[in-house]
Amino acid sequence: MKFLRNIYKKAHPHFAEGGKLSRFFPFFEAVDTLTFWTDEQTKSGPHIRDSLDLKRTMIVVLVALIPTTIFGIINTGYQQALAIDNTIVLTMELLLKYFWVGFQSYLPIMVVGYATGFFWELLFPIIRKQEVDEGFFVTGWLIPLILPPTIPLWQVVVATSFGMVIGKMIFGGTGKNIFNPALVTRAFLFFAYPGNISGDEVWVKAADGFSGATPLAVPAAQTGSDAVTLLSGFQQFDYSWLNMFIGWIPGSVGETSALAILIGAVILIYTKIGSWRIITGSIIGLVVTAIITNLFAGHSTNTMLTLPAHYHLVMGGFLFGTVFMATDPVSAAYTNRGRWIYGFMIGFLTVIIRSMNPAYPEGTMLAILLMNAFAPLIDYFVVKGNIKKRMARYAK
Amino acid sequence: MTQIKIRKGHSIRIAGIPQKEILTNLSTAEVGLCPIEYRYVKPKLFIKEGDHVDIGTPLFFNKENPEQIWGAPGVGTISKIKYGPRRVIEKIVIKLDKHEKRFSYKAITLNTIAKLKREEIKSIISETNLWHLIRQRPFNHVANPEDEPRDIFISALQTAPLSPNLDLVLKGQKDALQAGINVLAGLTDGDVNIGISANEQIEELTGLVNCNLHQISGPHPAGNVGIQIHHIAPLKPGDIIWTVNIQHVIILGKLFLTGEIDPTIIVSVGGPGAKNPIHVKTRIGAKIDTIVNDQLEDGEYRIISGDVLTGKKVEKDDYLGFYDTIISILPVDLSRPFLGWIQPGSSKKTYSLSRSFLSFGRRLFNFTTKQNGSKRALVPINAWEDVLPMDIMPNPLYRSILADDVEEMTQLGILECDEEDFALCSFVCPSKIDVGATIRKGLDIMRTEG
Numbered sequence: 001m002k003f004l005r006n007i008y009k010k011a012h013p014h015f016a017e018g019g020k021l022s023r024f025f026p027f028f029e030a031v032d033t034l035t036f037w038t039d040e041q042t043k044s045g046p047h048i049r050d051s052l053d054l055k056r057t058m059i060v061v062l063v064a065l066i067p068t069t070i071f072g073i074i075n076t077g078y079q080q081a082l083a084i085d086n087t088i089v090l091t092m093e094l095l096l097k098y099f100w101v102g103f104q105s106y107l108p109i110m111v112v113g114y115a116t117g118f119f120w121e122l123l124f125p126i127i128r129k130q131e132v133d134e135g136f137f138v139t140g141w142l143i144p145l146i147l148p149p150t151i152p153l154w155q156v157v158v159a160t161s162f163g164m165v166i167g168k169m170i171f172g173g174t175g176k177n178i179f180n181p182a183l184v185t186r187a188f189l190f191f192a193y194p195g196n197i198s199g200d201e202v203w204v205k206a207a208d209g210f211s212g213a214t215p216l217a218v219p220a221a222q223t224g225s226d227a228v229t230l231l232s233g234f235q236q237f238d239y240s241w242l243n244m245f246i247g248w249i250p251g252s253v254g255e256t257s258a259l260a261i262l263i264g265a266v267i268l269i270y271t272k273i274g275s276w277r278i279i280t281g282s283i284i285g286l287v288v289t290a291i292i293t294n295l296f297a298g299h300s301t302n303t304m305l306t307l308p309a310h311y312h313l314v315m316g317g318f319l320f321g322t323v324f325m326a327t328d329p330v331s332a333a334y335t336n337r338g339r340w341i342y343g344f345m346i347g348f349l350t351v352i353i354r355s356m357n358p359a360y361p362e363g364t365m366l367a368i369l370l371m372n373a374f375a376p377l378i379d380y381f382v383v384k385g386n387i388k389k390r391m392a393r394y395a396k
Numbered sequence: 397m398t399q400i401k402i403r404k405g406h407s408i409r410i411a412g413i414p415q416k417e418i419l420t421n422l423s424t425a426e427v428g429l430c431p432i433e434y435r436y437v438k439p440k441l442f443i444k445e446g447d448h449v450d451i452g453t454p455l456f457f458n459k460e461n462p463e464q465i466w467g468a469p470g471v472g473t474i475s476k477i478k479y480g481p482r483r484v485i486e487k488i489v490i491k492l493d494k495h496e497k498r499f500s501y502k503a504i505t506l507n508t509i510a511k512l513k514r515e516e517i518k519s520i521i522s523e524t525n526l527w528h529l530i531r532q533r534p535f536n537h538v539a540n541p542e543d544e545p546r547d548i549f550i551s552a553l554q555t556a557p558l559s560p561n562l563d564l565v566l567k568g569q570k571d572a573l574q575a576g577i578n579v580l581a582g583l584t585d586g587d588v589n590i591g592i593s594a595n596e597q598i599e600e601l602t603g604l605v606n607c608n609l610h611q612i613s614g615p616h617p618a619g620n621v622g623i624q625i626h627h628i629a630p631l632k633p634g635d636i637i638w639t640v641n642i643q644h645v646i647i648l649g650k651l652f653l654t655g656e657i658d659p660t661i662i663v664s665v666g667g668p669g670a671k672n673p674i675h676v677k678t679r680i681g682a683k684i685d686t687i688v689n690d691q692l693e694d695g696e697y698r699i700i701s702g703d704v705l706t707g708k709k710v711e712k713d714d715y716l717g718f719y720d721t722i723i724s725i726l727p728v729d730l731s732r733p734f735l736g737w738i739q740p741g742s743s744k745k746t747y748s749l750s751r752s753f754l755s756f757g758r759r760l761f762n763f764t765t766k767q768n769g770s771k772r773a774l775v776p777i778n779a780w781e782d783v784l785p786m787d788i789m790p791n792p793l794y795r796s797i798l799a800d801d802v803e804e805m806t807q808l809g810i811l812e813c814d815e816e817d818f819a820l821c822s823f824v825c826p827s828k829i830d831v832g833a834t835i836r837k838g839l840d841i842m843r844t845e846g
Contacts, residue, residue, distance in 0.1 A: 005732075033770065037736030039729070040767040045822040045830035046705045047698060047726055048410070050779075051746040051753060052826045053769020055737040057777065060752045133772055175773025175827070271752040273777060334776040334791050383792045387807040390787075394632045 008032055026125040030132035054174075058137040060273045064264035065141055065324065070099070071260040072253035076149045077101030079250045086236075090248075102149070106253060109144040112156045117143070120164040124173065135174030135181070139163070142182035142324060145254025146317065147189070155189060162188040179372045180331045183321075186365055212236045214251065215244060215315045216354060216361040219303040227307040244314045255320040258313065265323045274327040277336060281343020282322040282350075286312055289351040304355035318350055321364040326371070333375040335382040342378055346371050399594060400627050402614025404785040406749055406820060410557045410704065411760035412725070414664040414673040416564055422660070427470045427681035428715030430487045431456060432480070433708075434528065435537040436843065437464070439485050447474045451496070451657050452524045455488055463541045467525025469659050469681040471496040487715065490681075501655040506571060509578040509652050510606060517582045521648075524657055528718065529644040533625060533637045534811040535839055545638040547586035547629060550577075552601055552642050553593045553612055555619030556703040558722050560664035560675055562593075562642070565721075566600040569646050574604060576649030580640065581606045591624040618785065622817045626786050631812045641719060661721060663687060667704065668762040669697045669725035678716070685712035687723055696728040698765050705819035706832070729764035737769075749824050750779065772827040780821040780831065788813060790821055794831060797838035802845050810838050 014021045015028035034055075042049060077098030081088055088094070114136075121136045143160055163185030168177040218234055219227035231239040237249055247257025255261075268274025290309035297305035313319065326332060326346050333342040346367045353363025360366070431439040438459040443449060452467040468490060475491040501524065504512070518541060521527055530539040539545070554562055566573065581588045587608050592601050594613035601609070610628055617623050621639045631637060640648070643661050650658045659680040666673035670691045678687055688699060700707035701717040704724045708717060716723070733739065741753025747761045780790040788809045796804040815832035822831045 004734075034735075034737075036732035036734055038767070038770055039732045040770055041728065041730075041765045042767045045832050046819050047700055047707065047709070047724070047765055048408070048704050048763040048823065049766070049768050049828065050750070050824045050826075051741065051748045051768045052750045052779075052824070053737065053828065054772045054775060054826050055769065056752055057750075057775065057826050059738055131770060131772075173773065175775050272750040272779075272782075273752060275778060329775050329777045335789060336778065336781065379792070383789060383808070386787075386789055386792075387804075390807065390809055393630065 004035065008036075024126060026130060026132050027122055030122070030125075055134045055137075057273055058134045060271050061138045061268065061324070062141055064267040064271075064274070065138075065145070065254070067263045068254045068257060068260040068320070069141070069145060071247055071257045072145060072255075073102040073106050074099045075102065075247060075249075075256055076105055076253055077103075078248060080105075082237075105149045106144060108153060109147060109149070109151060109156055110140075112153050113143040113160050114140040116157050116160040117164055120161065120169055124169045130173070133174040135168065136164070139168075139182045139185075142254075143185055146182060146186050146252050146320070148252050151189075155193060159185045159189045159192075175330055177330055178376075179369060180325050180328045183325055183365055183369055183372075187369055190365065212250070214361065215239045215249060219307055220354075220358070220361045222303050224301040225303045225306075227303050228311065230303065231311070241311060241314065244311075252317065252320075254324075255317040258319050261319045261323050265319075268323065268327065274323065275329070275332065275339050275343075277339040278327050278332055278343040278346075279322055281340045282326060282347040283313070283343075285344035285347020286318065286351055287347070289348045293351060293355050302355060307355070312351060312354070316354070316362045317364045318347075321350075321368050322346060326368050331372045331375065333378045333382075335379050337385070338375070338378040338382040341382075342371050342375055345374070398608075398610045398628070400591075400610055400612045400614075400624075401594075402612065402618040402623065402627070402785045404781075405555075405615040405617055405783050406824075407555060407615040408557045408704075408763075408823070409747075409758065409760050410667065411762050412558065412667040412670045412673045413760070414558060414560065414666040414675055416561050416675075418564060418662060418675045418677050420677040421686060422677070422679060424492070424679065424682040424686040426475065426489050426491050426683050426715075427472075427659075427679065428487045428489045428683065429455060429466065429469055429681055429718070430715060431466070431485045432487075433717055433719075434466075435535070436460070437538065439466075441477070441485070441488075443474050443488075445474050445477055448472070449474060449490060451659070452526070454525050456485070458538075461540055463522075464527055464538055465522070465525045466528055467657075470679070489715075501651070503655040504652050506575055506578065506653065509575050510581070512579075512582055514582055517579055520652065521579075524651060526648070526651065526657070529648060530638050530640050531719075533622065533631055533639060533814070534635075535843055536622075536639075536814045536816075539638050543636050543638075545584045545586065546635045548580045548584050548588045548638045548640065549621050549625050549628070550580075550588065550590045550607075550640050550642055550645055551619055551621040551624055552598075553591050553619040553624075555614075555616035556722065557616070557705065558664055558666040558673075558703060558724050559619070560662055560721050562601075563596070563598050564675055565643060565662045566598060566646075568600075569649075570600045572646045572649035572653060573600060574606075574649065575653045576640075576645035576647075577604060577607050579648050579652055580638075580645070584638070587629075589624070589628050591619070591621070591628070614785065617817055617820060620814075620817050622812070622814045623785055626788075626812055633806070633811065641721070643721060663716065663721050663723055665691060665723045665725070667700075667724040667726050668764070669693075669727045680716070680718065682716045683712075684710050684714050684716060684723070687716065688712070688725065691725060696730075698726045698728055700724040700726065704763065705823060706816045727762070727764050729766050749783070750777075750826075767828055769826070769828050771829065774827050774829060777826060779824040779826060780818075783820040783824055784818065786812070786817065790818065790831065793838070794829075794834055797834050797841070800841065802841060805838050805842060810835070810842060813839070815839075 117136045117140045125132045163181045167181035167184030171177045269276040287309040290312045293305045349367035350363045439456040441456045442454045449468040458464040472490045472492040476489040478486045480486040528538045532539040594611035701710045702720040743755040746753040793808045815836045818832040
């Protein structure tokens with residue numbers, strides 16, 4: 001690696017102050033510290049430090065995303081094949097083949113997403129003369145996973161730019177944003193191009209005219225019926241609970257497999273990078289709210305109310321959102337009690353939007369964005385609670 | 397005796413733990429006193445270069461509080477007064493006489509000490525100019541003799557990395573310790589509270605009277621006196637609490653028992669850079685190189701007066717910090733591993749409280765002065781909260797200090813805090829933020845505005 005170091009050493013004077021390319025120093029610094037871990041020494045405070053830095057934090061999230069990414073790519077190819085012949089039985093050989101097929105539609109989205117993201121991620125620090133931060137590693141990986149494989153690439157560019165600039169950069173970059181930038185990207189598409197991405201029609205790369213309903217749209221479309229009966233009776237796709245849990249259903253690339261997402265959740269919680277309080281809180285919120293809606297199902301013709309909690313859990317983007325989006329430490333609540341409330345409310349709102357709002361069959365994205373906006377308020381009250389307790393102690 | 401269990405925190409597994417053995421090394425030819433290490437003190441000198449001083453002779457006083465006078469730590473000639481930028485007095489160096497003839501005060505028996513009146517105790521401490529042995533909370537600075545402290549706290553539990561072994565330090569000092577406690581008990585209407593280890597029995601700490609013993613268990617920072625105050629009897633607004641280092645209690649005790657100022661203390665020398673981690677019996681203000689003289693191998697090292705979390709970087713010709721009983725030695729590592737941040741990690745190369753590296757086993761770790769990352773904006777992954785055993789919310793407090801919000805800082809309990817209690821937060825912070833420095837900034841703001 002000496003060879004590479006020497007190149008950097010030679011290039012350094014050009015980027016350093018007074019050099020021809022000194023404007024682009026943030027770019028040089030980013031490339032330099034990405035390839036060779038920084039040798040910065042402690043100056044003030046503790047003379048020794050934990051090995052965890054922000055780059056590592058981001059990499060751990062990417063590792064947690066690997067199972068669902070691989071599954072998503074295979075599933076993309078599989079769904080494409082199923083659209084032509086829905087009697088296929090999966091074998092080991094076919095898995096590899098579908099991986100390759102899926103990869104062909106996944107790769108362009110990922111490359112275009114990352115390219116767009118890094119453009120903004122570099123442009124702003126260069127103008128502001130700051131160091132480039134690592135936030136886009138995760139955001140860039142998340143974006144193709146929450147988009148359908150059929151998305152036009154120009155929409156990826158427009159939406160990623162919006163998500164990066166409005167969702168993050170105007171606030172000052174990673175650590176300062178209010179909303180999760182990947183979700184802002186998704187929300188932008190959702191509202192700007194509702195025809196393509198509102199979530200009631202499935203996205204499968206197939207011949208023109210192929211269409212079908214997403215699992216959430218099935219019970220949403222019919223009144224006065226039972227959701228589970230409708231789903232198990234659905235002909236076109238296998239919407240049984242087990243199949244939805246494993247994830248062989250159409251949907252956004254990363255969201256379909258509850259199993260793969262749960263593996264990611266275990267990694268995040270074990271490494272202490274993701275907040276177990278948020279994940280647990282939102283699952284509790286979802287289950288409790290679903291049980292309550294089930295109680296009211298008899299008094300209404302709304303079929304969504306009959307959907308049991310364990311179905312809610314594996315359908316749509318809920319698990320993906322709660323594990324990988326809601327746990328974004330920057331846009332979530334930052335007090336521990338606040339994290340419970342924040343998580344619970346995401347679960348609650350997801351079910352409420354899914355069952356009460358006729359316009360959108362899926363509610364996770366909106367629930368998380370809404371709670372992102374409310375997170376500071378939750379923290380405010382939690383902090384006030386701590387203050388009150390202390391004041392009571394002082395008064396004694 | 398009360399029991400306190402502390403759950404949050406972390407005892408860092410740093411290599412180079414000092415052996416349970418004491419080397420006596422009183423060979424230092426010079427001792428130094430550094431006025432800048434005392435917070436919020438504007439020193440005004442009594443002496444000039446060339447003056448001869450006795451142990452306890454006034455060297456300087458605090459312009460903001462003339463009651464606070466610092467005595468000389470040894471008998472000899474003032475060889476140098478070093479000024480820093482803007483004429484700040486950095487250090488006063490005393491070249492010791494070959495045969496120190498120490499001035500002797502009146503010796504008092506143990507039982508009589510307990511009966512001394514407050515004014516009598518105060519006048520003896522003032523006469524020997526030793527008030528800087530006692531510090532106060534809030535703000536953690538030298539006590540003001542005029543104050544009446546609510547309680548006095550002593551930590552006899554050492555959890556900081558590479559701390560001296562108390563069993564060794566206290567051996568044979570039971571009378572001095574009891575005398576010191578009697579002195580301190582006379583200075584307050586409240587209690588003298590001593591935090592001791594719940595797991596380790598130390599002979600000298602059993603059967604002490606005139607004080608409350610609290611058995612404390614848990615990882616670092618359980619041994620920090622600030623944490624112990626918080627769990628035993630927290631500071632309220634307006635309270636003043638005094639704290640004394642355990643070895644300084646012995647110095648105070650000996651002063652009353654024998655009438656002499658005995659400046660010997662036991663310092664641990666350790667860390668991954670130390671060749672022979674051990675305890676050294678030396679004296680207050682000793683020159684660093686007399687303590688570390690044969691500890692260093694070839695290569696670049698950082699010597700720290702104090703523990704690796706809160707200590708101060710020193711050079712060989714500096715002097716031991718007044719409140720420090722640890723000399724830590726860390727190697728400086730300037731290597732830059734290729735794609736180091738993606739590598740799986742190992743128990744030899746990485747050390748993290750998060751489990752984001754594959755490092756198994758509980759072996760001791762060779763820390764270096766590497767920061768392991770660059771400074772970033774705060775990303776709250778709950779790392780701080782997991783190592784702060786206080787009912788204080790570090791993150792909102794940090795934000796309120798950055799926002800200069802005095803009212804909110806007060807409400808969030810800043811007066812109960814000291815930077816040393818937040819050192820572990822900085823240690824674990826993935827954004828490499830120096831939380832302790834911000835806490836100190838908040839305390840500075842409180843002192844001028846609050």
